[in-house]
Amino acid sequence: xxxxxxxxxxxTTPVDDRVAAAMxxxxxxxxxxxxxxxxxxxxxxxxEEAVETAxxxxxxxxxxxPREIVWTSGATESDNLAIKGVAYFNQKKGKHVIxxxxxxxxxxxxxxxxxxxxxxxxxxxxDEYGIVSPEKVAKAxxxxxxVVSIMHVNNELGSLNDLAAIGKICNEKSVRFHVDxxxxxxxxxxxxxxxxxxLLSLSAxxxxxxxGMGALFVRRKPRxxxxxxxxxxxxxxxxxxxxxxxxxxVGMGEAFRLAKEDMGKDLEHVVALRKRLLDGLSSxxxxxxxxxxxxxxxxxxNISFAYVEGESLLMALKDMAVSSGSACTxxxxxxxxxxxxxxxxxxxxxxSIRFSIGRFTTEEEIDYVISKVENAVERLRxxxxxxxxxKEGIDLSTVEWAAH
Amino acid sequence: xxxxxxxxxxxxxxxxxxxxxxxSENVGTGMVGAPACGDVMRLxxxxxxxxxxxxxxxxTYGCGSAIASSSLLTEWVKGRSLDDAEAIxxxxxxxxxxxxxxxxxxxxxxxxAIKAAVRDLRAKRERTSELETEGKAx
Numbered sequence: 428x429x430x431x432x433x434x435x436x437x438x439t440t441p442v443d444d445r446v447a448a449a450m451x452x453x454x455x456x457x458x459x460x461x462x463x464x465x466x467x468x469x470x471x472x473x474x475e476e477a478v479e480t481a482x483x484x485x486x487x488x489x490x491x492x493p494r495e496i497v498w499t500s501g502a503t504e505s506d507n508l509a510i511k512g513v514a515y516f517n518q519k520k521g522k523h524v525i526x527x528x529x530x531x532x533x534x535x536x537x538x539x540x541x542x543x544x545x546x547x548x549x550x551x552x553x554d555e556y557g558i559v560s561p562e563k564v565a566k567a568x569x570x571x572x573x574v575v576s577i578m579h580v581n582n583e584l585g586s587l588n589d590l591a592a593i594g595k596i597c598n599e600k601s602v603r604f605h606v607d608x609x610x611x612x613x614x615x616x617x618x619x620x621x622x623x624x625x626l627l628s629l630s631a632x633x634x635x636x637x638x639g640m641g642a643l644f645v646r647r648k649p650r651x652x653x654x655x656x657x658x659x660x661x662x663x664x665x666x667x668x669x670x671x672x673x674x675x676x677v678g679m680g681e682a683f684r685l686a687k688e689d690m691g692k693d694l695e696h697v698v699a700l701r702k703r704l705l706d707g708l709s710s711x712x713x714x715x716x717x718x719x720x721x722x723x724x725x726x727x728x729n730i731s732f733a734y735v736e737g738e739s740l741l742m743a744l745k746d747m748a749v750s751s752g753s754a755c756t757x758x759x760x761x762x763x764x765x766x767x768x769x770x771x772x773x774x775x776x777x778x779s780i781r782f783s784i785g786r787f788t789t790e791e792e793i794d795y796v797i798s799k800v801e802n803a804v805e806r807l808r809x810x811x812x813x814x815x816x817x818k819e820g821i822d823l824s825t826v827e828w829a830a831h
Numbered sequence: 832x833x834x835x836x837x838x839x840x841x842x843x844x845x846x847x848x849x850x851x852x853x854x855s856e857n858v859g860t861g862m863v864g865a866p867a868c869g870d871v872m873r874l875x876x877x878x879x880x881x882x883x884x885x886x887x888x889x890x891t892y893g894c895g896s897a898i899a900s901s902s903l904l905t906e907w908v909k910g911r912s913l914d915d916a917e918a919i920x921x922x923x924x925x926x927x928x929x930x931x932x933x934x935x936x937x938x939x940x941x942x943x944a945i946k947a948a949v950r951d952l953r954a955k956r957e958r959t960s961e962l963e964t965e966g967k968a969x
Contacts, residue, residue, distance in 0.1 A: 809848070
């Protein structure tokens with residue numbers, strides 16, 4: 428077993444060897460290096476063909492038409508293009524946007540920018556498990572609402588929203604429905620038709636493809652119109668200019684083709700490892716699983732180890748790559764905004780660790796992680812004055828702290 | 832974030848972890864920070880009759896730098912008078928551990944902890960001597 432053990436698949440994934448092999452074919456003189464936009468020679472035609480094959484593979488994974496796929500530099504750009512694009516295009520109709528408090532920063536910060544530009548944004552509260560209720564979306568929709576943006580799987584919690592129900596509501600009220608599917612594409616089923624999705628952001632590097640590559644699904648029937656955010660040569664039907672990076676696109680296409688082929692197997696693997704991890708850690712007292720127990724993508728496991736601060740725990744787990752909702756990992760001193768939005772105590776938010784597992788995680792690695800975490804939590808609780816107080820029966824919420 | 836060797840050493844081998852008898856009049860306790868902020872330090876000192884710190888113990892809930900700051904502090908205060916202990920500055924702790932700017936608050940917390948422990952001890956002793964004086968008056 429190789430250390431450090433990688434358990435941060437929600438941050439990024441390694442490129443699958445099969446994907447890397449396909450990408451390498453599109454770079455050098457002996458390969459498919461042409462500009463897909465060159466219409467006058469074979470180099471261009473071959474590159475275009477590779478790009479279109481990839482487009483079909485991406486479309487197939489989400490039950491879309493290849494003509495509905497727009498290449499971007501990643502899910503962040505897709506989120507920007509979808510939300511700003513639709514909001515600006517429809518601003519004569521209305522200037523109201525709906526999203527949730529636990530969206531990725533790519534969505535939240537884009538909404539902040541719209542607010543600076545005179546738009547009004549409603550940020551819905553998720554429930555305590557990180558699920559946005561379709562009823563809340565329905566209630567928030569107004570005459571002047573033009574777009575609703577809700578993520579599929581939350582990156583910190585793994586909680587999974589009921590897209591079909593939200594999509595149906597948006598469809599009935601003729602409001603555009605955008606979904607950030609960076610964490611879910613290729614891992615759980617997505618059907619843009621059945622779920623009434625108008626725009627869907629995709630990322631390659633979360634599903635064993637390359638970084639710097641993404642796509643936006645833009646519905647054609649009925650046509651979703653949006654204002655381009657990057658102007659230039661009119662690539663991607665004018666929605667996103669810029670020379671297409673053939674090797675990146677081919678990588679994403681191959682990653683998505685493999686994801687469709689292996690989805691059942693990948694999911695089964697992740698479900699089994701999640702169970703193994705949770706069973707193994709169940710001997711530790713005073714832990715809390717954050718997120719939803721069943722309505723989730725099982726590859727993301729977020730646990731609070733009460734009375735142990737997250738960053739100190741990360742320090743003890745130095746031979747594994749995990750992340751923490753602790754403020755100490757950022758300069759702001761604020762713990763994870765996602766965990767806070769669930770109504771979790773700040774103390775528990777500071778004490779949280781996210782394990783995210785994937786295609787290449789092994790049982791041996793999980794067993795190793797379990798024993799390391801058990802030891803670290805025990806050792807740090809021995810060091811924790813809060814653990815002492817808890818053991819003495821003191822209710823920490825009644826203590827008056829000298830906050831700083 | 833990369834930690835300095837000194838922080839890692841204190842984190843992996845914390846000095847003077849534990850608890851002193853808070854009911855003893857020779858023991859002062861300083862508890863600073865808040866769980867919501869991600870760090871709580873409990874620092875305890877025990878003095879002899881001359882007011883020299885004989886023993887110090889700590890427990891800390893917090894990041895590695897917070898643990899290291901408090902562990903280092905327990906080493907430093909032993910053998911010092913209360914005045915000397917109180918004079919320890921957070922900048923000395925930060926410099927010794929080479930804390931990065933985002934971790935300076937950990938050293939501030941440690942300074943607060945020793946000040947609070949000394950204050951607690953002095954308050955205890957004042958109460959005791961008042962009681963003694965009252966007793967003599969009768």
